[in-house]
Amino acid sequence: MEVYLIRHGIAEERAHNIKDEERVLTKEGRQKTEKVAQRLVHLDFHFDVIVTSPLTRARETAEILIASGLSSQLAESSHLSPDGNIQNWLTDWLEPRNYPQKTQLALVGHEPNLSEWAEILLWGESKASLVLKKAGMIGIKLPEIGSPLGRSQMFWLTPPKYLL
Amino acid sequence: MEVYLIRHGIAEERAHNIKDEERVLTKEGRQKTEKVAQRLVHLDFHFDVIVTSPLTRARETAEILIASGLSSQLAESSHLSPDGNIQNWLTDWLEPRNYPQKTQLALVGHEPNLSEWAEILLWGESKASLVLKKAGMIGIKLPEIGSPLGRSQMFWLTPPKYLL
Numbered sequence: 001m002e003v004y005l006i007r008h009g010i011a012e013e014r015a016h017n018i019k020d021e022e023r024v025l026t027k028e029g030r031q032k033t034e035k036v037a038q039r040l041v042h043l044d045f046h047f048d049v050i051v052t053s054p055l056t057r058a059r060e061t062a063e064i065l066i067a068s069g070l071s072s073q074l075a076e077s078s079h080l081s082p083d084g085n086i087q088n089w090l091t092d093w094l095e096p097r098n099y100p101q102k103t104q105l106a107l108v109g110h111e112p113n114l115s116e117w118a119e120i121l122l123w124g125e126s127k128a129s130l131v132l133k134k135a136g137m138i139g140i141k142l143p144e145i146g147s148p149l150g151r152s153q154m155f156w157l158t159p160p161k162y163l164l
Numbered sequence: 165m166e167v168y169l170i171r172h173g174i175a176e177e178r179a180h181n182i183k184d185e186e187r188v189l190t191k192e193g194r195q196k197t198e199k200v201a202q203r204l205v206h207l208d209f210h211f212d213v214i215v216t217s218p219l220t221r222a223r224e225t226a227e228i229l230i231a232s233g234l235s236s237q238l239a240e241s242s243h244l245s246p247d248g249n250i251q252n253w254l255t256d257w258l259e260p261r262n263y264p265q266k267t268q269l270a271l272v273g274h275e276p277n278l279s280e281w282a283e284i285l286l287w288g289e290s291k292a293s294l295v296l297k298k299a300g301m302i303g304i305k306l307p308e309i310g311s312p313l314g315r316s317q318m319f320w321l322t323p324p325k326y327l328l
Contacts, residue, residue, distance in 0.1 A: 043326060122293040129286040131305070131319040141295070155295040157321040162207060 001099060003121075004047065004106045004156075005114040005138040006065070009033035011057035021055045021081075032160055033061055033135045037068035039163040047071040047106040048099070053080035055110070061135070062108040071106065080109040086117040090148070101144055114138065118157075124150030135160040165263060167285075168211065168270040168320075169278040169302040170229070173197035175221035185219045185245075196324055197225055197299045201232035203327040211235040211270040212263070217244035219274070225299070226272040235270065244273040250281040254312070265308055278302065282321075288314030299324040 010029030014020060025033065050071045052062035058080065066074050079089035099105070107114070115130040118138045132138060139156030142148040174193030178184060189197065214235045216226035222244065230238050243253035263269070271278070279294040282302045296302060303320030306312040 123287055123291060127287060127314075129317055131317050133319075150291075153293055153295050154321060155297075155323060156326065157318060158326070159319060162320065162322070 001101060001142045002104045003140050003142060004104070005118055005132070005140070006061065006106055006108045007111055007114055007132050007134050007136055008053075008055075008057040008061040008108060009064075009135040011134075023055075023057050025057055025060045029057075029134070030060070030064065032164070033064045034068070036135050036137075036160045036163045037065050037070060040065075040070055041068055045070055046104065047073075048103045049073040049075055050106045050108060051075045051077050051080060051093075052108040053082075053084070053110060054078055055081060058108045058110065062106075065106065065108070077107075080107055080113075082110045082113060084109070084113060086120050087149070089117075118154065120150070121148055121152035122150070122154055130157060131159075132157070133159040133161075165265060165306045166268045167304050167306060168268070169282055169296070169304070170225065170270055170272045171275055171278055171296050171298050171300055172217075172219075172221040172225040172272060173228075173299040175298075187219075187221050189221055189224045193221075193298070194224070194228065196328070197228045198232070200299050200301075200324045200327045201229050201234060204229075204234055205232055209234055210268065211237075212267045213237040213239055214270045214272060215239045215241050215244060215257075216272040217246075217248070217274060218242055219245060222272045222274065226270075229270065229272070241271075244271055244277075246274045246277060248273070248277060250284050251313070253281075282318065284314070285312055285316035286314070286318055294321060295323075296321070297323040297325075 009025045011023045011025050050062050052058045054076050077093050115132045116126040119126040136159045141153045143151045173189045175187045175189050214226050216222045218240050241257050279296045280290040283290040300323045305317045307315045
């Protein structure tokens, strides 16, 4: 199984009159995310399911990917919110769904979570060693058998600027 | 300092009548490497120095990068050969040169060395967790002060297919 960790696009700044979970993508954030999505389409990407954090800026990012034709399935998981835990996502969300081996999943979420999840998948622990920019992505292959924690392989990590 | 680890392109197969260190790039290997180089030029890359393993397939790859205009400086380091060691490269090659902070270095070499070097830079040890394809590359930022071992950050890892 391949899992693509995608960080949401550029969103409006934090402010005391806006709830963090309701911050929306800026115009620039939408445009850049659309360009990234178009490049992924050009590279023949297709995801069986796009799973998004419930926060607005992540959901809007996921909706742009869907609108570009990168997937027809959108799901939500609270484990992808900023305080989500990968172990819980694996046991509560991924394992019960029993996806076939060839499944390509895209997860849209936040930093520092996503790069920490990637490190935990690769090395079993996180040392803040990966840089994941907004609208950037990480591609990871999970092992066919057994726990993916500390046993997965990374084949892609890119900032959006190399996809424009 | 940014260090780009670049794996040589597709080379002719091992055979009893060819010395491993003299294997050359195939026609397909040359073409794919040239396309990757062109894409890097398009993305505004420029390396202050390209350092190559002394083996023919690495040197030919480095020469394609130079011919594309990605750098005007070609150097060789035996530490980049398949049995090279990153600690020795750091102490014997990099440190004596005392490059300025903003230097962008490209290292052309072999697997599994390069992805092991990347893991040692990020986490201090290697677990074969990174997949680096032929003519693919890894981008790593070294810390400004102190040893880079276990203290560097990766911002890019790409197979050539996403650069064509």
